[in-house]
Amino acid sequence: MRRIFFLSLLTVLSIALWAVEVVGANYLYDLVDEKNKTEEISVVATETNKIKMPTSKIKSYEVVIMAQEEQEPQPVIAETPKKPQLRVNFTNKEIEIFQILVFAEAGGESEEGQVAVAATILNRICSQDFPNTLEGVMNQSGAFSAVKRDGIYMGTKNPIKVTIDMVPEKTKEAVQRALNGENPTEVLLEQVTREKNLDESYSSGGAFYYYNPQLCSQRMLSSRESIQVKVRIGNHIFYKVWDE
Numbered sequence: 001m002r003r004i005f006f007l008s009l010l011t012v013l014s015i016a017l018w019a020v021e022v023v024g025a026n027y028l029y030d031l032v033d034e035k036n037k038t039e040e041i042s043v044v045a046t047e048t049n050k051i052k053m054p055t056s057k058i059k060s061y062e063v064v065i066m067a068q069e070e071q072e073p074q075p076v077i078a079e080t081p082k083k084p085q086l087r088v089n090f091t092n093k094e095i096e097i098f099q100i101l102v103f104a105e106a107g108g109e110s111e112e113g114q115v116a117v118a119a120t121i122l123n124r125i126c127s128q129d130f131p132n133t134l135e136g137v138m139n140q141s142g143a144f145s146a147v148k149r150d151g152i153y154m155g156t157k158n159p160i161k162v163t164i165d166m167v168p169e170k171t172k173e174a175v176q177r178a179l180n181g182e183n184p185t186e187v188l189l190e191q192v193t194r195e196k197n198l199d200e201s202y203s204s205g206g207a208f209y210y211y212n213p214q215l216c217s218q219r220m221l222s223s224r225e226s227i228q229v230k231v232r233i234g235n236h237i238f239y240k241v242w243d244e
Contacts, residue, residue, distance in 0.1 A: 088125055088179070094134050095175070096164045097152075101138060103171045104146035104154040104162045106236065111174045113234030116185050118178035120207045120238060127208065145215070156215065185238040188231035202229040207238035 090098065098118070106117040124130040124137045131137050138147050146152050146162075153159035189203035212235050213221060230239035 088122060090134065090179075095179075096167075097138075098134055099167045099172055099175050100152050100162045100164060101144065101146065102175055103167045104152045105144060106234075107154060107168075107171065109234040109236070111170050111177075112184055113236060114171055114174035115177045115182055116207070116233045116238060117210060117236065118175050119183035119185060120210050122178055123183070123206055123208055129208075184233060185231065188233070189229055189238070189240060192229045192231060196228060198229060202241050204240075206240065208240050209242065210236045210238045212236055 098121070101121065102114055102118045106114045109117070121134075121137060125132060125134060131140065138144060145156075146154060148159075151161045154162050183206040186203065186206035189207065190200070193200060193203040211220070211224065214235060216224075224237075224242075226243045227239050227241070228243055229241065230237050232238075
């Protein structure tokens with residue numbers, strides 16, 4: 001009897017242990033399976049986010065563009081075109097002649113007044129209405145009182161022929177400033193043009209002419225009364241358009 005009892009007990013225990021093993025294995029399998037599913041879901045969610053993020057950004061960018069397109073267009077302000085600078089190519093000899101001419105015409109003026117005279121001469125050379133060389137402009141009939149047949153003279157009562165060694169540094173500097181593009185007549189003429197509400201052709205680019213009222217006859221002064229836009233620098237009157 002005891003032997004049968006012990007055999008039955010061992011059988012029950014074996015069955016119980018087998019049941020525990022089966023249940024435990026299934027439980028562990030469920031845990032592992034659940035964990036794997038969770039990781040798969042996390043991976044899927046992560047991948048989904050990675051895919052969706054650029055799409056979200058693109059949509060946001062498109063909205064910004066649409067909003068900008070719907071705005072009222074702003075007026076475009078064109079830049080004021082720069083005025084062309086003077087372009088002359090002088091030889092060293094021509095520069096010396098130019099310096100002599102400016103000194104003879106305006107040697108008693110301030111450096112600014114000499115720059116104005118030099119710039120006016122350059123304006124003639126660069127204009128289609130005048131000869132395109134220094135010599136051509138100088139030799140126009142009645143253009144410069146200092147220019148004579150045999151040279152350039154300074155003074156009226158006892159004219160002195162001017163040579164390069166007589167030209168001071170102030171005049172040489174004034175000529176160089178004009179060659180570099182300075183023209184004090186342009187700004188002053190533009191101011192008068194605006195005040196009189198006239199066309200810019202009266203001032204654009206600066207003066208073509210100048211004269212000294214103290215050295216002009218009454219007839220010459222009367223003939224220049226019709227000039228609408230003119231400015232004074234030192235002893236000279238500068239203007240571009242001579243109204244008939």
